[in-house]
Amino acid sequence: MSELRLTVNGGEHLLDAPVGTSLAHVLREHLGLTGTKIACNEGHCGACTVQIDGVPRLSCITLAHTVEGEVTTIEGLREHPLVEAFVRADAVQCGFCTPGQVVSAAALVAANPEPTSEEIRHAMAGNICRCGTYPKIEEAILSWQD
Amino acid sequence: MARLIRTEKEVEGRFEEVWIVVEEDPLEQWPAGPLAVVGQPAPRKDGHERVRGEARYTADLKLPGMLHAAVLRSPHAHARVKRIDLAPARALPGVRAAIGPGEAHGLEKEAVPGVRARVGPGNVPGLEEEAGFAGAAVAAVAADTFDQARTAVEAIEIEWEELEVVLDPDEAVRRELLTAEPRRYERGDVETALAQADAVVEATYRTQTVLHNSLETHQAVCEWQSDTLHIYISTQYIWGVRQAVAETLGLPEDKVRVVCEYMGGGFGSKNSPDEYTYIAAELAKRTGRPVRCALTRREENTSAGNRNATIQRLRAGARSDGTIVALEGEFTNSVGWSGWNASTEGPMRMLYDCENVRTVTYGARLNTPPMKAFRAPGFVEGTFGLECLVDELAAKLDVDPLELRRRNYASTNEGTPFSSKNLEQCYRQAEPHWERRHEVRGRSDAVWKRGVGMASQIWYGGGGPPSYAWVRLGSDGRATVITAMQDIGTGTRTAMAQIAAEELGIPLEHVDVVLGDSARGAYASISAGSSTLPSMGPAVRAAAADAREQVEDIAEQRGLSKDTPLQEIVAVLEESQILGKGARGPNPTGMSVLTFGVHVVEVAVDVETGEVQVERVAAIHDVGRIVNPLGASSQVEGGIIQGIGHTLSEERLLDPETGRVLTTSLDAYRMPTIADVPEIVCEFVDRPDEHLTNLGSKGLGEPPIVPIAAAIANAIRDATGADVHQLPISREEMLRALRETEQREREKEKRGAPAAV
Numbered sequence: 001m002s003e004l005r006l007t008v009n010g011g012e013h014l015l016d017a018p019v020g021t022s023l024a025h026v027l028r029e030h031l032g033l034t035g036t037k038i039a040c041n042e043g044h045c046g047a048c049t050v051q052i053d054g055v056p057r058l059s060c061i062t063l064a065h066t067v068e069g070e071v072t073t074i075e076g077l078r079e080h081p082l083v084e085a086f087v088r089a090d091a092v093q094c095g096f097c098t099p100g101q102v103v104s105a106a107a108l109v110a111a112n113p114e115p116t117s118e119e120i121r122h123a124m125a126g127n128i129c130r131c132g133t134y135p136k137i138e139e140a141i142l143s144w145q146d
Numbered sequence: 147m148a149r150l151i152r153t154e155k156e157v158e159g160r161f162e163e164v165w166i167v168v169e170e171d172p173l174e175q176w177p178a179g180p181l182a183v184v185g186q187p188a189p190r191k192d193g194h195e196r197v198r199g200e201a202r203y204t205a206d207l208k209l210p211g212m213l214h215a216a217v218l219r220s221p222h223a224h225a226r227v228k229r230i231d232l233a234p235a236r237a238l239p240g241v242r243a244a245i246g247p248g249e250a251h252g253l254e255k256e257a258v259p260g261v262r263a264r265v266g267p268g269n270v271p272g273l274e275e276e277a278g279f280a281g282a283a284v285a286a287v288a289a290d291t292f293d294q295a296r297t298a299v300e301a302i303e304i305e306w307e308e309l310e311v312v313l314d315p316d317e318a319v320r321r322e323l324l325t326a327e328p329r330r331y332e333r334g335d336v337e338t339a340l341a342q343a344d345a346v347v348e349a350t351y352r353t354q355t356v357l358h359n360s361l362e363t364h365q366a367v368c369e370w371q372s373d374t375l376h377i378y379i380s381t382q383y384i385w386g387v388r389q390a391v392a393e394t395l396g397l398p399e400d401k402v403r404v405v406c407e408y409m410g411g412g413f414g415s416k417n418s419p420d421e422y423t424y425i426a427a428e429l430a431k432r433t434g435r436p437v438r439c440a441l442t443r444r445e446e447n448t449s450a451g452n453r454n455a456t457i458q459r460l461r462a463g464a465r466s467d468g469t470i471v472a473l474e475g476e477f478t479n480s481v482g483w484s485g486w487n488a489s490t491e492g493p494m495r496m497l498y499d500c501e502n503v504r505t506v507t508y509g510a511r512l513n514t515p516p517m518k519a520f521r522a523p524g525f526v527e528g529t530f531g532l533e534c535l536v537d538e539l540a541a542k543l544d545v546d547p548l549e550l551r552r553r554n555y556a557s558t559n560e561g562t563p564f565s566s567k568n569l570e571q572c573y574r575q576a577e578p579h580w581e582r583r584h585e586v587r588g589r590s591d592a593v594w595k596r597g598v599g600m601a602s603q604i605w606y607g608g609g610g611p612p613s614y615a616w617v618r619l620g621s622d623g624r625a626t627v628i629t630a631m632q633d634i635g636t637g638t639r640t641a642m643a644q645i646a647a648e649e650l651g652i653p654l655e656h657v658d659v660v661l662g663d664s665a666r667g668a669y670a671s672i673s674a675g676s677s678t679l680p681s682m683g684p685a686v687r688a689a690a691a692d693a694r695e696q697v698e699d700i701a702e703q704r705g706l707s708k709d710t711p712l713q714e715i716v717a718v719l720e721e722s723q724i725l726g727k728g729a730r731g732p733n734p735t736g737m738s739v740l741t742f743g744v745h746v747v748e749v750a751v752d753v754e755t756g757e758v759q760v761e762r763v764a765a766i767h768d769v770g771r772i773v774n775p776l777g778a779s780s781q782v783e784g785g786i787i788q789g790i791g792h793t794l795s796e797e798r799l800l801d802p803e804t805g806r807v808l809t810t811s812l813d814a815y816r817m818p819t820i821a822d823v824p825e826i827v828c829e830f831v832d833r834p835d836e837h838l839t840n841l842g843s844k845g846l847g848e849p850p851i852v853p854i855a856a857a858i859a860n861a862i863r864d865a866t867g868a869d870v871h872q873l874p875i876s877r878e879e880m881l882r883a884l885r886e887t888e889q890r891e892r893e894k895e896k897r898g899a900p901a902a903v
Contacts, residue, residue: 035199044812074199087193094635095196096410132787
């Protein structure tokens, strides 16, 4: 076990976890933040996406002890206008990838509030949705400020 | 009075006769077209929970004292366990129990005579001494953490006796290594019809093995409380899991409770309990603690089922006017170690009005991972072959492909009337999209060739009884629909709430839906075979109608007019509640309930590199009444996108020597991303099926994935002249097809004659 300091959604946490533990595991198992999903656990699908200092990161392949910045998870973005935009556009089917999609999209619109379709497709291509909600995700991000 | 009747039930194209009890008088269908709530676009009732990451999936469940299981899987495609020693695993820190071959049971691999047929199983075996595929489960460990369990699994000492491995489906058919007797079908006289035909086309089509790869992997948490087994599971069929586990473990069904509140995708792969549930149940029994058994992504790719590969050797004959006079197909399904022999021949039998049809379908038993139902199993593969063949026929006859399809329109299903069929209307709606082909072709240049293709769709999706729902209405005028079904992500809660709101005449916001627990609701349909809405919707409407009739009785006794708002009528009830119950009635007797559609696809092909880009898909579907146009369009888009993956990029690869899966991760197994999505235009015929239930709705989950592969291949032919015969249409396959076409053209030029018909 090794001491771990994390700032998550504005709150500071002092934890104990074995070196080598992933950030996704710490968020889900130690902090109970299960909105961050683990779907592949090897950095290929984007379901575990969180922001570190506003930048999207794959938390399943991020070692918790290496995190220095502020972590934002879906729990910290629940009031983001994107949530309403996703629901309105029906950009959710089974929903397992959706929190990761919202986290990625929130980072995109923070940097670029009016992204084009092409920019959305570029920024969101790392978040796999097996149900194929992509057209609705694009629509949700295009209309997030409505 | 309760009436006992015998009716036919269909799931995924497999039929069984069932007894059902019909209690209430049938309700008249609502008028066609959008109503106050039904037919109006509705965002998901559970949208916020899912988007905000609050929805609790099986993967999120953490019971007090819960242990984690890891599974030892065979590295060999066919081997017997000679010796196994679990002691080194048991000695490791955190380990609470270890079990080996024979200590947790899977389902029977073959249907047991006299036992009700189970729907949609791949029936992945439990822990067995004989591993029939690389990835078969042979032992398992429960420990405090998953890492400890995995370390312990690696410590298990095991010796294998390797057995003969069969991977080639043609070899399996030759040697009669089959999962079932070959299925033979014949009508008319194919030989004579082919001999007399003006044109005959013949081709062999191959489709690959693809993986469901639901983002939530297969998993269950099992907990024993006294003699009751509680199973929290990511499933498409709460009641099927309950029945199968009870039967396998020798428990009364009421002693098995199955819970699935939210689930992260199934696509047909989660219809049965499978080895992970039995492993968790057994380890939970031994340790007296709850146990989670969750597949890793890598296990998901080796051991959780697949859409099996097929080989289709097809022939079609036609008269010069375009009348198809003969269809013949020899189909081989590479079923794998277990699974069932899906109806790959179904479209050939059913899509066209052809007097002479002969098919044989072999299910090859191979040392490869088991097949499982995957979104319209058999018909996705069979439609690719048939609809490509029909276009090759159209090219040979020089008949417009849409016109050829119209000329061979089936007005009955092999003599049985359709409950409703509006495929002609689909074709009519397809015309403006089809007309675009001249303009699309005109946008070709030296490198990028553009073209337009189409394909038709036929599939089941009528659902059936039994299915039940209850409606609870409080004095505040709010209603709750209660039914022990599951919402696999298709918007079930929303559609059910819309139906109840419509029947009760209250706003959608005043209806909640409680589902997902076999202990808290009556029997409900499987969510597979596009059956959720057509099975459950009528039961929900009947329950709401029962409640509404009680409200009308109360209004009458209060001297209120029939038009008084429901909220006012029930306001006096205080703590009293109105409870309505409803059941799904029978399917129409002597009729075929089927879904129809057509896709028109525009592609661009880079003839130098073989890259194929799908640029536009127009999808027109006939699935009866549309309850939620917003959710329905999402289903169509999702099916098309999954189908584009199937057509262009997805393929499970095996090591041809060892039979091991090579594509076990999501970078190796390439599913579509948002960057791969074309423009999608989605249209519905939206006519209630007047013979089908009080709702007139059919299912929509599967139809959109059925025609897309053939439509893409046909668009490629339109763009380049090349006949694609294999999925996925990789760059290699595309370049092969282009070279073949060039060679054909050169030979034609040499002969100096136009193509012979």
